[in-house]
Structure formats: C-alpha cells, structure tokens
Amino acid sequence: MAGIVAVFDFDKTIIDLDSDNWVVDELGFTDLFNQLLPTMPWNTLMDTMMKELHSQGKTIDDIVEVLKRVPIHPRIIPAIKAAHALGCELRIVSDANLFFIETIVKHLGLSDYFSEINTNPSYVDEEGRLRIFPYHDFHSSPHGCNLCPPNMCKGMIMERIQASVASEGKKKFIYLGDGSGDFCPSLKLREGDHVMPRKDYPLWDLICKKPPSRQGRNPRMERRRGPRERAASTHQHNFHGRGEQVVCGRMQVRDDSDGCP
Ligand SMILES: [Mg+2]
Ligand SMILES: [Zn+2]
DSSP states (O other), X not given: OTTEEEEEOOTTTTSSSOHHHHHHHHTTOHHHHHHHGGGSOHHHHHHHHHHHHHHTTOOXXXXXXXXXXXXXXXXXXXXHHHHHHTTOEEEXXXXXXXXXXXXXXXXXXXXXXXXXXXXXXXXXXXXXXXXXXXXXXXXXXXXXXXXXOTTOOHXXXXXXXXXXXXXXXXXXXXXXXXXXXXXXXXXXXXXXXXXXXXXXXXXXXXXXXXXXXXXXXXXXXXXXXXXXXXXSSBOOOOTTSSSEEEETTXXXXXXXXXXOO
C-alpha cells in the first residue's frame, strides 16, 4: 500500500467527539462558552476559554487529564496501526490545536504513526496558560476561501500536501472526515482518490446534498446511488464499525450498506 497518503481529520474522526467541546464541558465551562460563542470566531474563543480556565485555577495538568479521558471508538487505533503497517503515509489535518492533538495522540501511543500534524498552533506560556492561535492569520493574510472558517482552509492545506509529495511519484489520497470544514479538502481530491465521510455527519450530508460533480466544482469526484453503482470516489466512513471495513486503499463494502439516501 505504499503510495497511499491517508489524511485524517481529528475531532469526531479519530476521536469520537470534539476535543474543544470536551475540554470546556469536562472542566465545567460550558455556559460561558455558549455565552461567548456568538461574539467571536471559534478559534479566538478557544484561546479566550483557555484564559478563563487559567484565571479560575484550572491548570495545564487539569487539561491534560481531561484530554487523556477522551472517548475513542475501539476500532480506531487498530485501523490506524494496520494502515501504517501496510505502508500508508498518515497525516492529520485538524481545526483543533497542536497541544490537544499531540497530548491525545501521545497518550494513545500513536505519535510514531503520523508523519505530519497540520493544525492551529498552540503553546503553554510562562504563566502556564495554553495559548491557541489561528493556522492562517486572518487579519494579515485572509485565505479567501468562502467554504472554510477564517482561521483555517483545509483545502489549502490539502493542496500543499499534494504539492509536497508530487515529486515522489504518483500518490493516491484518502481523506477521512466528518465536518463541514472537511468539504473543501474533499473538493481537492483527484481521480483515483477517495473521500470517506463519516455517515450522517455534516460532510456526508454536504456530499449527499451537493455532489461536487453536479456543482461542476470537481467533475472527478463522483457519487452515485446504491451498492451496485457505488462510486469509486466516495465511501462511507468505516472507522466507527457501521457497515464497512477498510484496509487502507482497499474497501470491503457490505452489500447492505447503502450510499447516500
Ligand atoms: Mg471533525
Ligand atoms: Zn477552504
């Protein structure tokens, strides 16, 4: 399976929920989060929430302990290790932040399996407060993509990854994601690549509602109905044990696992 690059979203794809929400909720700051959410971009809000946590006595160790308890489907780790063992190159593209992802990936024993983590930068400052910043500085250099949040266009990251491996010969990409932010990078896929949207999550719905081939955005990415007509390009997310199994790049599709409704 050498020659395959599997690009993973993180929240609700590798782990079973959103790490930002998990930390805020578990530390008891849900009400404040919901109160501030309409007033600023999500990425800015998370940095603000880390400030609030810090000012109310929550330490970086408290955050780490919460991150270590994050729920993950039991098939995820074996699937990642199997894909890696088969020679797939694994990368993460996530709108969470580097501290959360590295803490969880390390705790799960997966640090050596991913060659790259593309996400919002973060660091622990001298006071012990976690600072979280946007991947793209949307004040000085807005990315200009109207599909994506201001702090991160995953499609641009996908294009950079595609360009970075172009000199290594023909590569096949598999993109795994769940959220609306995963739609843009899915549109960057080319003939022979695959997107694996988590079933019944926003990316799945977006592809079902607006198949890119019908929008004329990317005629190479197809979706068709029914098992017999299953498009080569779009597959139900296998990771969560409902319907399909995958060995990186080779799908084993159950006859009763239908495509989009
Ligand atoms: Mg996600
Ligand atoms: Zn975008």
